[in-house]
Amino acid sequence: MISLLASTSLSLTLAAQAVTQESFTQEWTQKGLSPEYIELALSKANHNPKVIEAITTPWEAKPWYQYKQLFLTEERVQDGVAFWKKHQQTLARAEKEYGVEAQMIVAIIGIETRYGQFTGTYPVLDALYTLGFSYPKRAKFFASELGHYLMLAQEEGWELTDVKGSYAGAMGWGQFISSSYRAYAVDFDGDGKRNLLNNPVDAIGSVANYFKNAKWQHGLTPAYPLVQSPEVTAALKWNGKPITATVAQLKQAGVAAIGDDTMSSAILTLDSSESEKQGFQVTNNFYSITRYNRSPLYAMAAFEFSQLLNDAFKP
Template sequence: MNSISRRIFSIFCAAALLTTSTVTHASNTISDAYIKKISDSYNLDPSWVANQASKATLNPEIITKMNTPWEAKPWHKYQTIFLKQERVDQGLEFWSEHEETLAKAEAEFGVPAQVIVAIIGVETFFGRFKGNEKVLDSLYTLGFHYPKRAKFFSSELGHFLALSHEQGWDPAAIHGSYAGAMGFPQFISSSYRAYAIDFDDDGKRDLLNNPVDAIGSVANYFAQHGWTKDGCVTESVELTEQAKALSQTSTKIKHKWQDFEQAGLKTTLPLSAQDKAMLFPLSMDEGLTQYWLGCNNFYVITRYNHSRLYAMAVYQLSEWLARDKAAQ
């Protein structure tokens, strides 16, 4: 190659690199202001944040999944996803394998072993399905291309970058759910930073690969959100005409037991007059509706996933697990 050819080739390569850089930047709508905000909030090097953020890519399939969640199904269809003998059998194996850890978590945090097992069973089938979406892409897509949840997910992206820096992760290499949840218990980044614990004392909080840390972290999450040891969860009830007005579909706990008692509702749950409670419907097959009374612990399960269907699936799976465990 002569000198003129080398110069032309060099100019061509430089132009190609510039074009590639421009295209990458153009495909990513993360602003310099956002980079500065995250860098300042978590005391991170702005150049590191900008470099990691530049790797995020829009994934339209994430938005499609976000708009069609399982929790939009009626209860009689939703429950069939999780309440299966196969999941119970696998749960009992998981329980047996980690019996000492689960007993330790129950003793330390007051959360029953079957509830911890049920959470991990519903979330990832005991670690078998942790999600195959790039968390960086999921959070970028939802934080910058999904307006109705942009504030939440752009905040989670910041937490994820901070978490990746703290854990020594390559952010682009971490996979999880379409909503950016990770590991055995599917913690979102802010929850991972706030509630994950090192339950085997190996110096790491590893929810991605360590079921022991996952068990302890689920128990800690519930305890930190107000789980009451030996407290009630939920029970089906016969609806009275007066109690209809107290029924709700949201997961915000609005009433006390005395409100329902005065409306003629009856329960065997150990509730005192001032105990918080919620009454909610579940859509059954053939157009029927079941009504359930939820205690504070039911509300706590909805702090993990803000869906009464989710909380009911966890509760019923935990009861099934406990029955089959006792029968072994």
């Protein structure tokens, strides 16, 4: 049972995190939107309780051995190979211009939307409205994304209620959130539009551009499986932040680490079964993948999927 004091503290915390429509309007008016446009947008938005339900039960809450079964399938690999062959020249150009391997770009788009087959059914306006004003845990973030969505709709000439995406408001083949769409989407086919909603060429270039900005290093392996799951100090474990430990430090701790002694590396341990764990040596490129999705399960799935694609692809 929560004490009265704890309950009061929790209520105050949630209240502090809450975003009001008045404060939202004031902030985004200062950032360039007209009050009339904001009022119109909010009047068109609907609260959707299914959005709250979805965000509180994410797939990333599952253990690794269950999570990876969603993506590391033969059918998805074959879809990826077909996509790679169809867009081989575009992917090669993206790799050359942005320094991101084709198989990683293909893996991301495959995991996100199965190559455009499943881009989401939630109206983005409703999803961001619901999370921005009714999900105090991350209200500030989603209210910001709502503001960016209103900006984006104006910039791209969208009807606010037409665009659909994930329960978290991610859109298009690569599932970009609004701020990422505005910052990293590129017109990769040169038609004068940045269209990630139904243009795979722009999606390819934009995913590559995102990874370039996340400091992806061409040729650097994101993770190496370890024969044994080592017991190391917290300083050598990956904590979701930029990696500060080195291969030399891992070796000093008794880890059979791979790479030059100065290479940044840390240890990540995932559940490989109900009773066993698998250790990995992760590098800066693993961290780069988590800039796309913070979950280490997602990052590992994307990397392993990219390996399967690379093995299966025959030019």
